Amino acid sequence: CGVFGVIGLTDAANFVALGLHALQHRGQEAGGIVSHDPDQGFNSARRFGYVRDNFTRQSLMETLPGPLAIGHVRYSTAGSKGPAQIRDVQPFFGEFAMGGAAIAHNGNITNAEALRRELIERGSIFQSSSDSECIIHLMARSLQRTIPERMEDALRRVEGAFSIVAMTRTKLIGVRDPLGVRPLVLGQVGDGWVLSSETCALDIIGARFVREVEPGEMVVITDKGVESHFPFRKQSSRFCIFEHVYFSRPDSIIGGRSVYENRRQIGVELAREAPVDADLVCPVPDSGTPAAIGYSQESGIPYAMGIIRNQYMGRTFIEPTEQIRNMGVRLKLNVNRALIQGKRVILVDDSVVRGTTSRKIKEMILDAGAKEVHFRIASPPTAWPCFYGVDTPQREKLLAATMSEEEMREHLNVDSLKFITLDGLYRAVGESSGRNAKCPQYCDACFSGEYPVTPSDMIEKGFEM
Ligand code: 5GP
Ligand code: SF4
Ligand code: MG
Structure with a gap:
């Protein structure tokens, strides 16, 4: 909110x-x-x-x-x-x-x-x-x-x-x-x-x-x-590290640091941690854009708008029928076919939650004739729900809660899938020696499962930390 x-x-x-x-x-x-x-x-x-x-x-x-x-x-x-x-x-x-x-x-x-x-x-x-x-x-x-x-x-x-x-x-x-x-x-x-x-x-x-x-x-x-x-x-x-990844607007300044610059730096870290030979780096707009720019700058692989976002769709959409709901991602995002055909494409997105977005985008990119698809994700695997104000689904619905990275790659059916490490994410947002495991500088519970405040209502309902 x-x-x-x-x-x-x-x-x-x-x-x-x-x-x-x-x-x-x-x-x-x-x-x-x-x-x-x-x-x-x-x-x-x-x-x-x-x-x-x-x-x-x-x-x-x-x-x-x-x-x-x-x-x-x-x-x-x-x-x-x-x-x-x-x-x-x-x-x-x-x-x-x-x-x-x-x-x-x-x-x-x-x-x-x-x-x-x-x-x-x-x-x-x-x-x-x-x-x-x-x-x-x-x-x-x-x-x-x-x-x-x-x-x-x-x-x-x-x-x-x-x-x-x-x-x-x-x-x-x-x-x-x-x-x-x-x-x-x-x-x-x-x-x-x-x-x-x-x-x-x-x-x-x-x-x-x-x-x-x-x-x-x-x-x-x-x-x-x-x-x-x-x-x-x-x-x-314990500020929410996901504000830096996704939630805040990139033109905001948090803790004296530009959110845009943090996100670009996440892309730089990702390119160092998970390089791959390819022809294009494309963001999943808009949330993946600054990280894709950073990935391209660090890797030297050209940045391109391989996916175009319909500007008249918000982050949410009232989806009346099953048929329209299945079209969901296509109403918002479409592939720039002329650019993608025959190319090895690196797709950069901010997060994988249920995996629905990534799956649909991968299908669209392959339909458009891409030769290879490599996903690079600007956050670690989301394996735990957030109880502090971000809408993540129950644990069972989180892809990373039930699958290993390789199983997720197979499920999404892509040539490679890599997430930034938690340390890499901390470095990108300005913690040069990474995450302090004894006393983490941020809340990162959705990635680490370490909840800084015991979610007592949820525990009463049977949630296991
Ligand atoms: P998935 O399709 O894997 O369930 O969700 C991942 C996509 O949802 C990403 O493209 C990301 O930009 C977006 N996303 C991540 N966190 C949130 C959130 O808290 N709320 C909404 N509405 N979208 C999110
Ligand atoms: Fe942010 Fe923590 Fe919620 Fe993750 S669990 S979204 S880091 S507040
Ligand atoms: Mg997104």
Whole structure:
């Protein structure tokens, strides 16, 4: 998911809409904005679909007045079940002591089910099926006085990954979990302050990047400026390494490093670790593009656009019938036949999850007359589900959970298949001596199976680490 908030600008919701549009890659299912105006109080709008199709309509934006607003773009993750429902779309808003609050959450709470059971027993009335709603109820029940104090109190009971943008009637609040699994940055524009999942959304409204919100930090922003608190026990941070591989936008800066440059460097490492003689290096667009550029630069094999992406397809698509669903990949990607025919092709993609994308692409490339197909993957084999906010399927459905690399190669029926090593990935994102096995610098659980936060709800349901 993506979160964004603004304080101190006239019609803050308009800026939030722009910010959410720049964060659309983090969630395409739905979006929402809550604003506050001194005369009109809180207002909220939540819609399915793209930001540009909803939050550009003047009639809707006029209902969101005021100098303070937050927003959320939703991407449903592992925990959510059944068809999408509008009651699960954030931000969540609740009125309670001290005037109430609205919150937008990126990440996943790993003890949400246990918390929900306890809260319901004590009389809380839940409106949604979302893990994030627990936070509002914990805040409402807290015995602390101010809302930031209630929020600290609530979050000390919450386990898992959270980057949160919240608001009260007068304050914009940003928090990151102690491990800092998901990103969150602070920016400034004119007299206003901005919180955003990524820096690319600061650029769109001309805001200046000030700094990242630190792992375990809470920032409370009012018209008097920014206050910083550290409510949690200090731990060493474990940022999601998959943000660098796939999730973040390549024009964002994370930890002082360009996401694009990290991805290009992954390609460089891949070319060193897994060279192969071939005629062309082609990305699986768009997620494989920077790594393919790096692979080509390091290997000296020409880069070419062997697969063309239909720009009018999002990352997700509503697939009504079985027949159309089977066409899925072809609706989005097509082979540049004239280029591929008779060539030995290296295909670079960011990840193999179920293997559906790679299988279909391989078929298309062979149909187009390629002589050889070599897959190079910009992440290690995805063998474990993510419980911290990325939608990976159950373990059984992950190709790498049940097959060795050679079995995957046979299954995909390609001439060769190589994944970057975990150490190579760490080197590419700036850790020159690779992964510190005693104390890994990142979360890499989907590759290593080492979960930095025990996923207690899942363990209760029988998940074995
Ligand atoms: P597969 O087809 O193997 O199941 O999935 C791999 C493809 O899905 C890759 O091309 C990758 O770009 C994309 N992908 C990887 N992670 C995610 C994710 O978390 N969400 C979505 N929607 N796509 C992903
Ligand atoms: Fe990121 Fe993977 Fe960790 Fe999930 S399990 S937070 S995707 S590194
Ligand atoms: Mg892809």
